[in-house]
Amino acid sequence: MISVSDALDALLALVSPTAVETVPLRAAAGRVLAAPVTARRDQPPFAASAMDGYAVKAAEVERDAMFKIIGESAAGHGFAGQVGAGQAVRIFTGAPVPKGADFVVIQEDISRTGSLITISDHPGPGRNIRALGSDFCVGSSVSAPRILSPADIALLAAMNIADVPVRTKPTVALISTGDELALPGDMPGPDQIIASNTFGLDAMITAVGATARILPIARDTIGSLSMALELANKADLIVTIGGASVGDHDLVEQVTEDVGMSRSFYKVAMRPGKPLMAGKIGPSAMVGLPGNPVSAMVCGHIFLLPMLRVMLGLSPETQTPPLAPLANDLPPNGPRTHYMRARLDNHGLHVFDDQDSARLALFAEANALVIRPPHDTARQKSEHLAYIAI
Amino acid sequence: MISVSDALDALLALVSPTAVETVPLRAAAGRVLAAPVTARRDQPPFAASAMDGYAVKAAEVERDAMFKIIGESAAGHGFAGQVGAGQAVRIFTGAPVPKGADFVVIQEDISRTGSLITISDHPGPGRNIRALGSDFCVGSSVSAPRILSPADIALLAAMNIADVPVRTKPTVALISTGDELALPGDMPGPDQIIASNTFGLDAMITAVGATARILPIARDTIGSLSMALELANKADLIVTIGGASVGDHDLVEQVTEDVGMSRSFYKVAMRPGKPLMAGKIGPSAMVGLPGNPVSAMVCGHIFLLPMLRVMLGLSPETQTPPLAPLANDLPPNGPRTHYMRARLDNHGLHVFDDQDSARLALFAEANALVIRPPHDTARQKSEHLAYIAI
Known part of the structure; x- marks a missing residue:
């Protein structure tokens, strides 16, 4: 068994950014x-009025000054002429400031009679002009x-x-394995359950910008699993779920070896999710997730999402895990990193009593995974612990 | 001018949840x-083993007890028979626990010789069985x-x-208005700029689960705007951008009145985004946003997203705005609610000096809008202020 951080390093080494x-x-x-x-482009591509008003020469701006209106500059339709002494151009927000003008008196500070305006209030110091390129310039990056x-x-x-x-969106082939699995909408046999992992992982993977391909369920035979792996051909990432321990055999181990997988590691010191394998099948990265629904989803958060972020050219982690206070006490942790399902609200992290990795209904109520390092001591209410928002 | 909260109430009254x-x-x-x-379904649909091991009768479990293996229960393939006294069934994680058995001894606690097993270690108190329906039952909601x-x-x-x-995804028709606008990829004229609001709002609206239709740019004529409104027919929400003040006319006001819009309000006491109108055109809600890029995007966050959430059957707000400490001092606020662009990092909210509503490049660096109520007093570094994450 290797540590979570060694496992993550090994997994990230399996992938590289996709094409552009x-x-x-x-x-x-x-x-x-x-x-x-x-x-x-430059933005604005010309000196633009920031207000509705009158474009004039700044040197002439003072209370009671009078101007003759010689034209109009509207957005999309600038004034072609030049503003001379004692002249003004009616102007609107976003319109080009005409040549010769370098001040816009806002319309609230003006009284107008026909084609004459008078500055009737003290204009402020601002020229109400957005300089050419003041947002960005050609070449701004x-x-x-x-x-x-x-x-x-x-x-x-x-x-x-x-x-x-x-x-390019990374392509992920999802292969659920197991004779016990039926698809939603099927009539499952008495010993069967409905495949849920593929659908949950599909949603998780799609949400971060990858394309998931849900392949047919691989049955517990070498032939069936081999065929599924063949169908996964050319995916950037192949994810198998379950099948790590079928009867006394590890089918996934056997079949992936048959197709020449170079094994990176097997088993990670974490809860939930201990059985996890990884390697490379041809150019594709391959990760074998445990079959327990909660284990598969937690491994998705801890391992698949960082892998996908690297494939997308991003850094593997979105952020350092934030801290929040515990709303209840916690017992000491065992030798494996434990991702404890919890609900974070205004009172802090309510860590669920039941951490059974088969309880999907409970998992759907969680919005946080509290991170317990190996051998973490007992923790008391109000202590701040790191968590991953899920 | 009405307050932001009155405007939001009026806007939310214009919409209702979409069909199912x-x-x-x-x-x-x-x-x-x-x-x-x-x-x-019940989940699990049968009592299921939580571990790999041997299914036996709990009453017989003690150190050095011996059992004869009479069969195997694997996931998808249960054992059809019954476990009697002194008998065990090899069982794997997720497999049905056979009749007669009510304890799974994990394989690490067993020594096996041929078809005989001996409990070689002290089995813990746990039965390693997940009860039928322990995750959820038929009818669980x-x-x-x-x-x-x-x-x-x-x-x-x-x-x-x-x-x-x-x-159903709400449909939103986006109509940018203005002779000054060209589309990305166009060769804009000397007095033109590139339409950006529609694309930013499209991305914002799509991300929350609505469908945006970007309509052709409406030129500054009654005919062009009328045609765009006709194309918007049957959208759940019609959003116009700009055109509230074109030359000396409010084109949007005029044209929407012509098509019989019942006006809800006009102008909101906020920065950026003062010119904002709303009402109903037939069955469609209609919102007229200001044309300044930052104003349009901020109004999208403050008004359109809550409207869309209501249309999606959710509560209008995702959460009470969280608080964060200021990283710099702020001057007193004026009479309008001010949504100040800021960058939130580990040191707090860095509120930008430049709050010009035309500066899109700066807006793209913001990840928070700090909320300043009307007449908010000057604020000092380290004070906690409410913000909206964007």
């Missing part, structure tokens, strides 16, 4: 920017990697980036 | 469960509404729910 593809801007939302992009947020998408649009280089 | 549709389990991930669903998490999807699978009732 170019997608239309709209499809880039939530994807990972793969290379820095640079603005193709959006750094990579980053998960493209709605604001990033708006920014890329403003920069006139119609096509965006992003990481 | 049934989707396949896999497609339900991240969707909002619209009605409680109940398990169609998953409550609604909830955003279906990966763990929820796994649970629904285990309950044999192949089709899931979810809220």
Whole structure:
């Protein structure tokens, strides 16, 4: 058995960032920017009015000054002429400030009679003009990697980036194994249960930006599992679930050896999830997860998500695990890292009494995994412990 | 001008939950469960072994006790017979516990010779059996509404729910208005800028589970805006961006009145985003957002997302805004609620000096909006202020 951190290191060594593809801007939302992009425009592309008002010469701005209106500058339709002494151009927010003008008197500070205006209130010190390029300039860069947020998408649009280089979505082949499994909607036999892991992992994997392929359930025969592995061919990551201990045989071990898998490790000192194997089958990374539903999902959080983040060109962890106070006491931990299912609310981390790795209904109520290192001492209510939000 | 909270109340009154549709389990991930669903199965559907070992009668379990192995129970293939006195059945994790047995001695506590086993170590008090229905029973309920998490999807699978009732995705028609706008990839004219709001809002809206339709840019004519509104027909929510003040006319006001909009309000006491209008056009809710990119995106967070959450059958707010310490001092606030762009890190909320609502590049660096109520007093570094994560 190896430690969680050694297992994670070994797993991350199995994967590398996917290729770069170019997608239309709209499809880039939530994807990972793969290379820095640079603005193709200045923004604003001209000195622009920040207010509705009148563009004049700053040197002439004072209370009671009068100007003759010689034209209008609206958004999309600038004033082609030049503003001279004693002249003003009616201007609206976002419109180009005409040549010769360098001050916009806001309309609230003006009284107007026909084509004449008078400054009727003391104009403030601000010129109400956004300088050319004051948001960004040609060549201004959006750094990579980053998960493209709605604001990033708006920014890329403003920069006139119609096509965006992003990481190709990693493909993950999910293979559930076991004669006991039926699919949702099936009529299961008396000794059967419904396959749940593939569906939970599919949702988890898809949410971080990978593409999951749910393969047919592999039955507990060499032929069936071999066929599933063949179908998984070319996936960036192959995930088997269960089958690590079938009768007295480890079918997954046997079949993956037959297809030439180079084994990275087997078994990790963690709860839930001890049986976990990993390696490489041709170019694909392969991870064998335990079959208990909660174990499979916890291993998904602890191992698969960091692997996928690396494949997406990101750092493996989103953040240092945050701390929160315990809402109940905890006994000392055993020799394995324990990811304890808990519910975090305003009162702290309520760690469930029942940590049975088969209890999916309970797991669905958890929103945090409290991290207990090996041999962690007993912990008391109000102590702060690190957790992973799930 | 009305307050943010009055505006939000008025906006939420314009919308109601969408219809319920049934989707396949896999497609339900991240969707909002619209009605409680109940398990169609007990889980486990039989008393199941929690370990690899030997199923025997509990009354006979003691150190040095011997048993004759009469068969095997594997996952998916139970043992059909009955365990009698002095008998054991080889059993594996997840397999049905055979009739007559009520204890599983784990294999580490056994020595085996041919078909005979001896308990070689002191078995613990645990029976290593998961009772029938100990995870959930037929009729156990998953409550609604909830955003279906990966763990929820796994649970629904285990309950044999192949089709899931979810809220139909609200449809949102996005109409940018203005002669100054060009699309990403276009060659903009000298007085033009690239439309960014629609793309940012599209990403924001899609991420919470709505479907956005980006309509053609409406030019600053009654005809063009009328046509765009016609195209928006049947959207649950119509969002116009800009056009609230075009030249000396409010085009959006004029055209929406022409199509019979019942006006809910106009202008909200907030920064950024003062010009905001809302009402109903036929069955569709309509919101007119300001055209400044940052204003539009902030209004998206403050108003559109709560509206969409209500349309999805959820409560409008995800949570009470959390508090974080300021990393810098802030001047007193004016008469309007101010959503100040800030970057939250381990040192607290770094509120940007420049709060110009046209600066999209700066907005893309923000991950928090610090909430300043009207007339909020000056605030000092380390004071805790409420913020919205963006």
